[in-house]
Amino acid sequence: MRIPAHLVPARLRAGDQARVASSGLRARPLRAVLSALGIAIGTTAIVAVLGLSASSQAGLLAEIDRLGTNLLTAKTGQSFTQEEAVMPVTAPDRVSRLGSVEEVAHTGTVRDANVYRSPLIPPVNTNGLKVQAASLNLPRVAGAGVAHGRWLNEATATQPAVVLGAAAAQRLGIGRVHPGQRVWLGGQWFYVAGILTPATLAPDVDTSALVGYPAARRHLGHTSMARGELADGPPTTLYVRAETEAVGEVQSVLARTANPEAPNEVNVSQPSDALTARAAAQGAFNSLFLGLGVVALIVGAVGVANIMIISVLERRSEIGLRRALGATRGQIRTQFLAEAIMLSVLGGVVGVAAGAVATAVYAGVKDWTVVIPTEAWAGGIGSAIVIGAVAGLMPALRAARLSPTEALRTA
Template identity: 30%
Template sequence: MKIRDLWTEAMAGMLARPVRTALTTLGTVLGITTLVITLGVAATAGNQIVGRFDELTATSVTVEVQENEGSPLVGWDAVDQVTRLRGVESAAAVSEARESANLSVRSNKLVDPARAGAQTLTVIASTPGLPAAVKGRMLQGRYFDAGHLKRADQVVVLGEQAAAMLGITRVDRAPAVFIEGRAYTVIGILGAFRREKGFGGAVMLPPTIGRRYGLRDVTRVLINTSLGAVDLIAGQAATALSPGNEGMLQVISPPSPTRARDGVQDDVNGLFLILGLVSLVVGAVGIANVTLVTVMERVAEIGLRRSLGAARRHIAAQFLLESTLTGLTGGVIGASLGMVAVVAVSAAKQWTPVLDVRLALAAPAAGALVGLLAGLYPALRAARMEPVDALR
């Protein structure tokens, strides 16, 4: 046969029984869909589950301090009280103000057309423990310490992006920057942030000179804890920072292990519920296809029963019962094999098998329901047959 004739015959064969062809095609479609869903949803759920476990490894606690018209809620020395708590690895107090968010900063007073002029940068004040609190690293020089604060030295530390914008790459020659016209010596460049990466474009001042730019009160406290101590520190930090004013401090901490565990369980249950429902649809299409083929093969039997007095409802009830029994049998066998598979996999992986008795009892009923729904169209088609047409 020529390819064109072969194509014509194949199309004619498919279109001769459109419903049967559609059901067969639907089975293939659902099979491929199940494969794609299995791979895609498994990858998506796996990423979600990994993200939830990453939450367990988070050890960062942030305390937001509200503005107070009277005395400040948190003093600059209150960080020392937090670092004494068992489980705290590092902590730092930070002051950020609206008026210091966009200040003019220059690296020199000369106008050089080949280099950038004044930059608009954020200026913040912090305690000496900021590098450890933001999990950063000193790329050049050092961070200011308690001695700088006590002497009120005119020094600053630049974030790595701020230093690049100002053209400062070395601090061994004590370069200066001018903030709103005031000169400060750059003693270090802080970078490689793993927390609060926004500080990379900031200029960091000691609290003793930050007051000039509205940086008087502590607005945030950054705390790093050891693994497993987040919940404990989150409950104690506010009291340690400002006894009696705990309600005015907002503590932000990672989710508790219980929430993460429940989230993982919900993700896994949702994943396999989707896969199970898709598998049930594939099974329903298979039952419908087989029942329809059975109806086509038993046309003579249907015509004979109709001619002997059987009503349409009798024919429909017969095929509905057959498909329901098929689904019920599949549900019983499937539930049994599923439980055996769970026990076998658990034994191979040395896991503790968890079997839901309610699911095992509901599986046969679900199979019968699927069979009943799958047999509706074939049963209705069999009931609509006229005795004369069937016998012909």
């Protein structure tokens, strides 16, 4: 039997369904905003965490590319008797003769010498700083610039003059270089010639007071024997710039070239590898903050479900009237389900925008490239849709089960 056309329920177009669903939100704007707030907070946390992580990694990798991946370091390790090993004075010269080595710089830790702001500081308060003799090409090879003052030259390297690493200057409370500025170093005054910028690939330089090898020999007794004669040194760290395509080859022979008699007492590393690993490891730490964002999303979903249940109870007369006028159960169900999804999407969009702004502001302060991964904003919007659908499903089914007479009678 064919049903007459005027008795067949009309189908609502998508646009009409959206207008009907949004009418419930527009009727109670404050409630809608508060319900969407939980979703917005969770989405903001997720987008900001992923965006800041990606921006930080991009900035760190860009810094590595700028400084170069061809820097190798060779440091003295421990001897067979567990004592600190000594690198031969001739090690820098031997390493520089390797065919694929471009340049070698070196530093030598000066034993029993510390640096203080004044002689009144207790000797135990070393601030974790050390005194090192340095070759004149150290900043160029290690990738450190001069922030204030000047680096050592052939003249000042023989005098009681010192250049402070970035961290050393900060811990000593010295922000700029002024005429006549001095520090108490090795039991005597040394004039501050300059302050270096942070050495990303050479953290030992950052925490050091650097003097010339001749000055270390003359004023601090930093000497060694070479071929039966007193010589400057010995070095404790070599900074080696190799041809990029031959880094692996140089790394494999660096230890036995620096110390042929005891290559096992030399520790060789590539600083850029450690920084790359640090960039990759940052993602693991973000899991905690992502977990907090997920918790906020769950709380927001509970809030949306609660509001939709209350909305169904408050709007029984509306449901009954629509059913009496011919609305189907499916149309009622779709109305409330769409309303919950719209509420969640509203919070998701606000959260994505807030997370993107937070990422852009913080990355701008740090001079990072602003990177917001696709999975961050797409995941934020997608999770909002899923949360809205899940949170609104039960209230929508409950609204659809109400018969017109029951809804009008209990309204």
